[in-house]
Amino acid sequence: MNRRAAQLLQWYDDHHRLFPWRVTPSERARGILADPYRVWLSEIMLQQTTVEAVKPYFQAFVARWPTVGALAAASDDDVMRAWAGLGYYSRARNLKKCAEIVANELNGEFPSTIEGLKALPGIGDYTAAAIAAIAFDRPAAVVDGNVERVVTRLFAISTPLPAAKSEIRAKVQAITPTNRPGDFAQGMMDLGAMICTPRRPACVLCPVNDDCRVLGEGDPELYPVKAPKKDRPVRQGAAFVAISSSGSVFLRKRPASGLLGGMAEVPCTDWTARRDGDTSADAAPFPARWSASGSISHVFTHFELRLSVYRAENVAEKIADNGWWASPDELPDEALPTVMKKAIAAAIPDAFKAA
DNA sequence: AATTCGTGGAC
DNA sequence: TGTCCAAGAAT
Numbered sequence: 001m002n003r004r005a006a007q008l009l010q011w012y013d014d015h016h017r018l019f020p021w022r023v024t025p026s027e028r029a030r031g032i033l034a035d036p037y038r039v040w041l042s043e044i045m046l047q048q049t050t051v052e053a054v055k056p057y058f059q060a061f062v063a064r065w066p067t068v069g070a071l072a073a074a075s076d077d078d079v080m081r082a083w084a085g086l087g088y089y090s091r092a093r094n095l096k097k098c099a100e101i102v103a104n105e106l107n108g109e110f111p112s113t114i115e116g117l118k119a120l121p122g123i124g125d126y127t128a129a130a131i132a133a134i135a136f137d138r139p140a141a142v143v144d145g146n147v148e149r150v151v152t153r154l155f156a157i158s159t160p161l162p163a164a165k166s167e168i169r170a171k172v173q174a175i176t177p178t179n180r181p182g183d184f185a186q187g188m189m190d191l192g193a194m195i196c197t198p199r200r201p202a203c204v205l206c207p208v209n210d211d212c213r214v215l216g217e218g219d220p221e222l223y224p225v226k227a228p229k230k231d232r233p234v235r236q237g238a239a240f241v242a243i244s245s246s247g248s249v250f251l252r253k254r255p256a257s258g259l260l261g262g263m264a265e266v267p268c269t270d271w272t273a274r275r276d277g278d279t280s281a282d283a284a285p286f287p288a289r290w291s292a293s294g295s296i297s298h299v300f301t302h303f304e305l306r307l308s309v310y311r312a313e314n315v316a317e318k319i320a321d322n323g324w325w326a327s328p329d330e331l332p333d334e335a336l337p338t339v340m341k342k343a344i345a346a347a348i349p350d351a352f353k354a355a
Numbered sequence: 356a357a358t359t360c361g362t363g364g365a366c
Numbered sequence: 367t368g369t370c371c372a373a374g375a376a377t
Contacts, residue, residue: 046372091360121375229370
């Protein structure tokens with residue numbers, strides 16, 4: 001094993017983080033293996049998502065669906081409701097599809113190879129390598145944002161991302177040991193999260209600081225170099241919170257694909273246009289006594305949305321169609337993305353407060 | 356290669 | 367307040 005890997009593994013033994021989906025180094029040494037289902041589920045949830053945000057969702061999912069077969073047997077709507085709030089909802093749709101394939105076509109067992117894993121929906125380069133390494137001890141090159149940062153600093157790779165990805169992957173493959181590749185991968189990610197951080201890295205505590213080219217030559221904070229970001233346009237629209245005489249709220253289901261695909265919403269004007277949408281009550285989906293009820297702002301990855309919120313009370317339930325009425329106690333369990341919860345809360349301030 | 360996908364926390 | 371960014375994938 002190369003010296004860099006040995007030093008990294010020793011550091012991981014001493015300083016690894018503990019997560020509900022993890023097997024510790026000592027457990028692994030005693031032959032306890034990670035459950036591929038839990039590794040897969042956690043890796044999907046962790047895509048572009050912080051550990052702290054994932055924890056409660058992971059616990060809820062494994063408590064409710066302890067096996068891939070149980071998840072495959074769940075309803076799509078139950079999975080989307082359970083995922084609501086975590087973001088990137090195509091992950092939830094692909095999660096369900098993947099569970100069905102594994103349960104129904106692969107005898108309930110995840111593939112152990114990169115190729116087999118990548119063929120499954122929602123599993124790309126990173127996740128395939130991570131599952132292969134962590135769950136099956138394959139010496140796969142696991143490259144996430146942490147590893148990109150660590151490696152561009154270790155080797156002083158100044159090519160901007162994402163063009164540098166292939167070069168980074170080759171470096172990672174070269175230093176990945178055949179012994180304990182899963183612990184090595186997790187160690188590299190822990191190193192990036194705890195020591196080799198984006199700002200103010202703790203280089204003095206780094207187990208491989210003796211081999212870091214950037215530490216010797218310049219400023220680690222300048223790595224990785226990234227391509228400039230696009231600006232974020234502002235879009236506007238209106239949201240309509242219709243309340244029945246019994247206090248129910250009218251919801252619809254969004255189209256299966258695209259932004260917030262398959263999730264629930266209150267009726268809205270179009271906000272796909274780059275110019276301002278119609279923010280007036282004239283754009284209401286059906287006639288009612290609409291009154292302005294404030295506005296909300298919500299930041300998506302590639303645009304910012306400002307919604308004027310209108311509310312109407314004592315709306316006759318039969319006037320609205322292509323949707324359903326959610327009672328006050330049902331509302332918190334609907335598949336409502338955060339932006340929709342904000343809009344409803346603007347009209348009904350205590351809609352999502354604990355009973 | 357460039358876009359389109361959420362959300363919340365840190366600074 | 368604005369900016370970055372967090373275990374990326376699909377198209």
